[in-house]
Amino acid sequence: MNYLLPCLKKPDRPEIPRKTIYRLSIYLRCLARLKDNAIRTVSSEALAKVAGVKSTQLRKDLTYFGQFGTRGLGYEVEELFQMISDQLGTKSLQPVILVGVGNLGLALLSYRGFEKEGFEIIAAFDIDPLRRRDKKVTQPLLGMDQLEEVIKERGVRMAILTVDAPSAQEVTNTLIAYGITGILNFAPLVLHVPEDVMVNNVNLAMELENLSYFIQG
């Protein structure tokens, strides 16, 4: 989640709130479950309910992408699934790299949730790739000197950044120089990047702090 920017203008597209895009991901998961259960149409009320949003919100989110659904009949599950999948760019497996193979990096490398959703971590990089680690991973673990080659040869655009805070900005600059335009950042600091680069931040301690604030008596 980017904690700072409410939305982002994409070249040649209308300005769509980031939260709409997050909700598209939720709708996609709900539609996938309907498909698995051989359900072919769904009303906006029913889809909104399983997604945990209001049906007005669902309809508003979808209007950014065209006309969907038939009054009284609802949405075609397959059609809506394809549209959202197209929009999110997750129809074909996208190559992703991971930089920084410590505890968290190792865990993400063995996390099987990404491929199911259309992302493949094709390689991991670390300043010390040969250091003994607690766990074997299936991806190649390479040194930083091979970063450029892999990014360019495989046309990688997205990177998961799990390095420590002091080196995060420098590594980010390197990634951007080699062609990375999307970064999922786990380092607890604000990365400074050019306008055409997108950073989503995941800061686990901040999520706990946020909860902590709201549950105080």
Added chain:
Amino acid sequence: MNYLLPCLKKPDRPEIPRKTIYRLSIYLRCLARLKDNAIRTVSSEALAKVAGVKSTQLRKDLTYFGQFGTRGLGYEVEELFQMISDQLGTKSLQPVILVGVGNLGLALLSYRGFEKEGFEIIAAFDIDPLRRRDKKVTQPLLGMDQLEEVIKERGVRMAILTVDAPSAQEVTNTLIAYGITGILNFAPLVLHVPEDVMVNNVNLAMELENLSYFIQG
């Protein structure tokens, strides 16, 4: 990040946007660095810059909590740090439990970032606590039958949920029944909870999808 709710009303407090609370976490980290460098005052422009926000935003966020700073002199670093730390409830170490010790759960248990920020994972729970795991952890790994005792004896309010999607709602209901009011959810589904329970969702595949949308050419 809760992808659905823009803000939440807390009993006896003004309605404060969630994003303001996330930004407080960022300001706190920036102020901690200033303290480390023995810097005693900071202008709103300088603090806003390191936090990656506009100074108008910073000033607006702080007005929810009272009057801070002196025109021309800026903020007292220590005073502002204490205020934010008080608000976030992270001054004393808060006990947290983790439920679901698979790959991701194991990784979070060995992640050292939480304690530094005021959270201590005091125990982990799993339906199969004795299963052989890739890695040793320092926290006690207990069965679900001990959940109630630990939550009640230690007064735990927050839980990290790293179970798989099919069991997530049921485990959530159990946690709430035993007194948990804040859940950091990593399971890829929308949890249904009573109004007085707060859920923050971290869905790593959704973060990649969100990036993927915005970096398409």
